[in-house]
Amino acid sequence: xxxxxxxPEVCNLYGDLANIKYLKECVPTATIIExxxxxxxxxxxxxxxxxxxxTTTEAGIKLSVEALSPYKDKLKALIDDGQxxxxxxxxxxxxxxxxxxxxxxxxxxxxxxxxxxxxxxxMKRHNSxxxxxxxxxxxxxxxSIFGHTYEDGNDQEGWFKTTKGFGQNPDKNMEGxxxxxxxxxxxxxxxxxxxxxxxxxxxxELGEAKDIAFEEAAVNAYKxxxxxxxxxxxxxxx
Amino acid sequence: MSKLKFLLGLWAGKLSxxxxxxxxxxxxxxxxxxxxxxxxxxxxxxxxxxxxVIITGTNGKTTVNNMLIDILEDNGLKVFxxxxxxxxxxxxxxxxxxxxxxxxxxxxxxxxxxxxxxxxAPKIYPYLNPDYVVITNLSRDSILRNAHPQYIADVxxxxxxxxxxxxxxxxxxxxxxxxxxxxxxxFGINKLPEDENNTYDGLxxxxxxxxxxxxxxxxxxIRYNHIGNAVCEDCGFNSPIADxxxxxxxxxxxxMTVEENGEKYIYPLITDSMFNIYNLITVISIGRELGLxxxxxxxxxxxxxxxxxxxxxxxxxxxxxxxxxxxxxxxSATTRAFDYVSKIDxxxxxxxxxxxxxxxxxxxxxxxxxYDTDFELLAQDGIKKIICxxxxxxxxxxxxxxxxxxxxxxxxCESEMEAATKLxxxxxxxxxxxxxxxxxxxAMEVKAKILELASxxxxxx
Numbered sequence: 001x002x003x004x005x006x007x008p009e010v011c012n013l014y015g016d017l018a019n020i021k022y023l024k025e026c027v028p029t030a031t032i033i034e035x036x037x038x039x040x041x042x043x044x045x046x047x048x049x050x051x052x053x054x055t056t057t058e059a060g061i062k063l064s065v066e067a068l069s070p071y072k073d074k075l076k077a078l079i080d081d082g083q084x085x086x087x088x089x090x091x092x093x094x095x096x097x098x099x100x101x102x103x104x105x106x107x108x109x110x111x112x113x114x115x116x117x118x119x120x121x122x123m124k125r126h127n128s129x130x131x132x133x134x135x136x137x138x139x140x141x142x143x144s145i146f147g148h149t150y151e152d153g154n155d156q157e158g159w160f161k162t163t164k165g166f167g168q169n170p171d172k173n174m175e176g177x178x179x180x181x182x183x184x185x186x187x188x189x190x191x192x193x194x195x196x197x198x199x200x201x202x203x204x205e206l207g208e209a210k211d212i213a214f215e216e217a218a219v220n221a222y223k224x225x226x227x228x229x230x231x232x233x234x235x236x237x238x
Numbered sequence: 239m240s241k242l243k244f245l246l247g248l249w250a251g252k253l254s255x256x257x258x259x260x261x262x263x264x265x266x267x268x269x270x271x272x273x274x275x276x277x278x279x280x281x282x283x284x285x286x287x288x289x290x291v292i293i294t295g296t297n298g299k300t301t302v303n304n305m306l307i308d309i310l311e312d313n314g315l316k317v318f319x320x321x322x323x324x325x326x327x328x329x330x331x332x333x334x335x336x337x338x339x340x341x342x343x344x345x346x347x348x349x350x351x352x353x354x355x356x357x358x359a360p361k362i363y364p365y366l367n368p369d370y371v372v373i374t375n376l377s378r379d380s381i382l383r384n385a386h387p388q389y390i391a392d393v394x395x396x397x398x399x400x401x402x403x404x405x406x407x408x409x410x411x412x413x414x415x416x417x418x419x420x421x422x423x424x425f426g427i428n429k430l431p432e433d434e435n436n437t438y439d440g441l442x443x444x445x446x447x448x449x450x451x452x453x454x455x456x457x458x459x460i461r462y463n464h465i466g467n468a469v470c471e472d473c474g475f476n477s478p479i480a481d482x483x484x485x486x487x488x489x490x491x492x493x494m495t496v497e498e499n500g501e502k503y504i505y506p507l508i509t510d511s512m513f514n515i516y517n518l519i520t521v522i523s524i525g526r527e528l529g530l531x532x533x534x535x536x537x538x539x540x541x542x543x544x545x546x547x548x549x550x551x552x553x554x555x556x557x558x559x560x561x562x563x564x565x566x567x568x569x570s571a572t573t574r575a576f577d578y579v580s581k582i583d584x585x586x587x588x589x590x591x592x593x594x595x596x597x598x599x600x601x602x603x604x605x606x607x608x609y610d611t612d613f614e615l616l617a618q619d620g621i622k623k624i625i626c627x628x629x630x631x632x633x634x635x636x637x638x639x640x641x642x643x644x645x646x647x648x649x650x651c652e653s654e655m656e657a658a659t660k661l662x663x664x665x666x667x668x669x670x671x672x673x674x675x676x677x678x679x680x681a682m683e684v685k686a687k688i689l690e691l692a693s694x695x696x697x698x699x
Contacts, residue, residue, distance in 0.1 A: 009446035009454060013386050015609020017441075018640065025640060037452050038472075057388040063452055122389075123360070127382045129602055142604040144381050188381075189606030193636060214639040221632035228602035228629075238382060238601055 001030040001208055004042045006053040007064055008034050014144065016054025016088050018190040023050075025213035026203060037067045043078060044071055049206050055089030055188050058101075058108075058120075064094045065110050072111050079113065079182050084206060087184035088191055090145065092176065093118045095184060097152055114177050114184060115156050116168070120147040127238035130187060131229050132160030132175050137197040140225050141187030149186065159183055164229060165236035181205075196222055244283035247276030248342050251335040266323040270331030281327070281365035284334045285343045287318055287350035290366055291524060294354050294394070295374030295413065296387070296570070298517045299325075302374055303353040305521045305542055310351070312538040313530060318350035325353045327361045349528070356390045357383065359397035370527060371398055372405040373413040374520055377463050377570040378442060381606055387412045387444050405523055407516070408480040409465050411445045411455075425523035426480030427515065428497075429467065430487060433459035440612040442573055450475045461512055462577070463570060482523035484515065496522055496532070503532040506540045513574070514544050549578075554689050555696025558584075558668045561685050566594040566674030567603070569610035579670045580615040587623045587661050588616060589688075591654045591681060592674045593630040605633040613641035622667075626650045627657035628677075654680055658687040663695040 005011075005020055024030050033042045042048055056064060068075065079085065093099050096116045099108040103122045125146060132139040139160050148169035158167070158174020167175045168186070176185035185191065192199040196218040204210060212218065228234065251269035258268060273280045293303045303321060310317050320333040330352060338344050354362055356376075363371070373394070376387040384390055391412050398404070398417045406414050408426035445464035448455055453472030460466035467477045485502070486495040492507045496519065505522070509515060518539070525535045548563035560582075564575040572592060579586065597603040608630075616624060616638065624647055626634035631650040638648055651657040654677075661669055669688060673681035 012441075013610075014381055014606045018609040021640060036454060037447065038454070057386055058392070059388060063447075122393075125382065125385065127604070129604070142606060144385070144604065144606070146385070189604070190609045193609075193640065194605075214636060214645075217632070217636045217639055217645070221636050224632045225602060231602075234601055 001027055001049045001206060002033065002042075002047065003030055003050045003052060004033045004035055004048045006035050006041065006051060007037050007056070007060070007067065008054075009036055010060035010063060011054045011056040011091060013055040013057070013188075014089065015189040019054070019086070019088065019192045020052055022190065022193045022199065022213065023203070026199065026211070027208050030208075037063055041068070041071060043083070044074055049084060051083065051085045053085075053087050053091035053094065055091060056094075061090060061094055061099065061110070062108055064091075065108070068094070068111055072113070075111070076113060079180050082181050085182040085184075086202075087182070089186065089188040090118075092149065092184040092186055095182070096149060102147075114179060114182075115153045116149045116151050116177065118147055118149045122146055126166070128165050128236045129229055129238075130165035130175065130236065131163045131226070132165070133163060134160050134198070135201065137195070137201065138163075138226060139187075139195055139198060140222065140229060141185070141191055141194060142189060143186055144188055145186055159185055193218060194222065194225065240277070240279070241283060243277040244280060244342065247273035247280050248284075248335060248338070249340065250276055251332070252340065255336060267326075267328045267332060269335045270328035270333075273331050273335055274328055279365065280331050281334065281362060283342060284331075285338055286366065287344055287347060289349040289528075290368045291349065291351045291370045291372065291528070292354050292363070292366070292368040293351065293372045293374070293524075294356050294359070295372075296356070296377045296379050296384075296390075298374040298513065298520065299353050301514065301517045301544060302372070302520045302524075303351060305517065305544070306524055307351055308542050309521065309525060309530070309535065309538040310349070310528070312541060313534050315348040318344070318347045320352050325355045326358045330354065330358075330362055357393060359394050363397040363402070364399060367399050368402050370403050370405055370524065371417075372520065372524055373407065373416060374517070375407050375410045375465065376413040376416075377410075377465075378444065378568070378610060379570065380567050382567065382604065391416050403527070405520075405527060406478075407465075407520070408478045408483075409461070409467060409516075411449060411464065411468060411477060414478055415449050423482070423523060423527060424478050424480045425482040425519045427461075427484040427512075427519060428480065429459060433461070433466075440573065440614070441610055442570060442612070448473060448475050462574060465516075482519060482526060484519050487515065494518070498526065498532075503536065505536055508539065508542060509544050517544070552685070552689055554692035556666045557663060557692040557696060559671065559685065559688055559692065560668065561671045561673070561681065563675065563678065563681075564592050564672050566592050566676065567607045569607045572607070572672070573612045573615070575672055576612060576615040580618060580621075582620075582668060582670075584620065584668050585664065585666060586621045586668045586670055587625070588621060588670045588672070589625045589627060589657055589661065589684070590634050590672050591627040591657065591677055591684065592672050593628045593677070594674060595628075595677050595680065598629045603630055605630060605637075608633060608637045611637075613637050613643070617642035622647065623660075623662060624648050625657045625660045627654045628652065654684050655687060658684050658691060661688065661691070663692050665696075
């Protein structure tokens with residue numbers, strides 16, 4: 001299995017890179033390719049099983065868009081062909097249409113692969129925990145973001161169905177986006193270590209081992225979190 | 239109308255001061271809260287001191303603030319300050335309410351030194367128009383509040399008036415790039431012999447690319463996080479040269495050499511921690527900018543102490559207990575604390591209880607910070623056992639496993655007090671207790687229990 005991490009020198013906030021570290025623990029033979037902003041992505045000329053991008057700074061979003069823009073058509077073609085891509089946190093915004101920064105009325109143009117735009121309020125941070133459903137799994141996670149994402153049409157499929165917490169925006173039940181095998185979520189950080197069932201599912205989709213690393217410990221932590229998240233006295237918003 | 243609102247706020251705040259005293263309430267923020275309620279831009283109308291220095295940054299701002307005030311006062315200056323109050327808008331407003339007359343005019347003082355929380359900058363700097371803004375450093379802090387260091391750098395850049403002079407850390411390229419158009423002076427620590435081996439390769443480098451061309455930076459050395467000296471091989475960008483630089487440290491004789499404009503000065507070394515040595519050179523650089531001579535600074539610094547440590551040590555027979563506070567949800571502080579313990583020689587056992595107790599009452603703590611923290615530093619032979627305690631014990635366990643710690647060394651325990659009973663208390667053990675800020679009180683109880691159990695075990699052996 002070959003996993004390409006896009007721009008880990010800037011897309012490395014909030015422990016997001018632990019997702020790939022965990023996959024490597026699950027599949028020790030996996031090859032991890034780290035592509036930097038100034039190099040040609042591996043997916044351009046070679047087969048990659050999974051492309052991953054994690055949370056970055058606002059400057060990092062601009063740099064990532066700039067670095068990927070020459071390969072936008074290639075990315076679209078790969079997605080049409082079923083390429084697996086996982087995006088966590090604001091990496092989702094890199095693939096959206098644009099980011100509207102409300103505080104100073106500025107706009108960051110993005111790749112336009114997912115038909116959505118985001119609205120940021122830089123002095124209002126949204127913090128919440130999250131429970132959602134995907135297939136027969138319960139998904140847990142956290143959001144720490146400057147805003148929400150708003151669909152620019154009705155042609156996008158969401159990823160998770162929200163049962164507690166916030167979807168793409170406060171008015172939407174669906175969280176994240178799914179475009180063939182591109183999976184994008186606003187959930188930040190170690191999504192896979194926190195969700196052993198999701199890790200198992202992803203590895204199966206990628207044709208890899210069904211056993212996941214540290215399964216008993218990961219399942220214990222996952223179950224404990226579900227109990228806490230479902231506590232009716234706990235609001236999802238921080 | 240605005241001026242009337244200001245006066246109402248000022249008077250309400252002033253009246254609340256004796257009221258708080260009579261009712262035995264501490265309320266360092268309350269007068270300011272009242273004033274800001276009446277007049278949201280209260281600080282815009284309050285009297286301005288003759289000279290104003292603001293100190294901010296992720297780590298060290300309280301230490302620098304307190305040391306600087308001590309040194310300035312030792313040199314006969316009257317300093318208006320907020321060392322007894324909070325460092326957010328309402329706390330700063332409270333200080334001004336107490337220090338002004340009923341029309342908002344400040345008492346005659348030589349200068350003001352204020353410690354200000356980074357995120358409060360937009361509501362303070364444009365109104366108070368500081369002469370100097372000092373940034374100790376910017377590194378990862380609470381994900382929930384401070385997002386990432388570059389975000390804080392942007393918040394500061396937008397808030398700092400263009401006539402303010404910046405005093406910045408030359409070894410921190412994040413804070414070093416704040417308010418680039420402003421006049422600036424840099425402090426730093428030049429390459430030391432021990433830097434030959436300093437090549438930190440952990441999770442916490444937030445400055446991996448060149449701020450000019452986005453090329454990958456090459457670090458000549460890194461002391462911790464992104465604190466060090468870098469060059470961009472693509473465009474030639476370099477870390478700035480420090481105007482006030484420590485050029486040599488003599489730990490044995492407790493002296494350090496400070497260089498300014500090619501002249502060397504010998505200062506007392508009142509700490510051996512690199513963190514605090516950075517705080518010393520920060521204070522020296524501010525003192526110099528304010529016009530103190532090196533002789534005056536040296537004389538005052540030799541009388542100064544680094545205030546209250548987050549670290550304490552105790553002994554029970556042959557067992558040593560190290561208690562270390564590592565601010566909860568803060569990967570940077572926790573990594574530094576782990577780094578310290580990882581370098582100690584001898585058999586160690588670790589008790590982790592850094593989770594946020596306040597969160598457990600109404601929320602489920604976000605553990606993302608753990609995956610930014612170098613738990614890998616705890617994966618070493620000398621560490622025999624790690625007790626994971628509190629609400630996040632299962633998260634600690636998974637993170638430790640991913641860091642390479644064998645499961646056989648990990649013990650999970652929900653109760654922090656019970657966790658104390660899970661330690662081995664073998665002869666010559668070094669027990670390392672890590673706790674957060676809001677778990678300090680509980681940690682002191684756990685510490686007492688550990689010392690009791692250690693004494694009892696040692697007594698029997």
